[in-house]
Amino acid sequence: MDSWKQMMEWKKFADQYLGQNFFSPYQQQEDTQREQQQSQPQEERGFPAVNIYESENELLCIAAIPGLEKAEDVDVYVDDRSVHIKGKTNLIGGKYRIAKEEFGSGAFSREVELPYRVRSDAIHATYKKGFLYIKLYRLPADRQKPKKVDIRRFDD
Template sequence: MDPFQQMQDWKNNLDQFFGGDFWNDFEHIIKPPIPAINLYELENEIIIYVNLPGIKESKHVKIYLDENILELKGELYPFEQRGKQLNQEILQGEFSRKIELPCAVRKDKVSAVLKHGVMKIQLFKISNRKKNMKQVDFEIEE
């Protein structure tokens, strides 16, 4: 049985016992987010490194971008398993992860390169973003 499914069953039982979504604050401990990332902010860009072991074809990972959300979907493929499994720390299987970016980025200028199981995603900040402000007229009462 999938160890994460066992943890999910425990979580559901505790949610029923304590009421509501008791474990939401502990979700990252129960099941760490996959894929693992490193996120860096530079003056004019955002760089994200994504751990994607075993990915050999671009069709296995989908990247979606909104102004300040990057979403990754795909599947990490298991390697050949022999014998009785005693421990599992290498995550595998389907994933979907949304990454909140520290600022709005351009959708028209993005690059992503996968090399040696690590994807580098380069995003460029929106500069001099025009604010959609409206001047409000007011009256002076005496």
């Protein structure tokens, strides 16, 4: 017997002996927590989920973004140490109402720090089957060193 079925049988048993609505205050609390989570902006819930894979000189960022209808619905910004993904998704349940929502619909924004500095001139991004793939390349070490700026005398 699986644990969910056991728990439901235990709940039925508890309701019989402790009162029909013994668990209803807990159910209301769970419903309130779910409503609060759903009202949070997606970026506060960590949307989209992002995995980062690295090799010696490359990074592959994969963001799970279901519901994009076209490429224009998402923007990717890369600076030397982070990727910022923002856009909007459109997931419509039709006549159904939301009972549980772990990934939402609407505007989102997420910034992810990268493990090392990357080049801004070589970035490749594709979207396929609900996933955004962003390939980045390590900034060569010689370009990471600070450059000394010559200051000319200005009191002459």
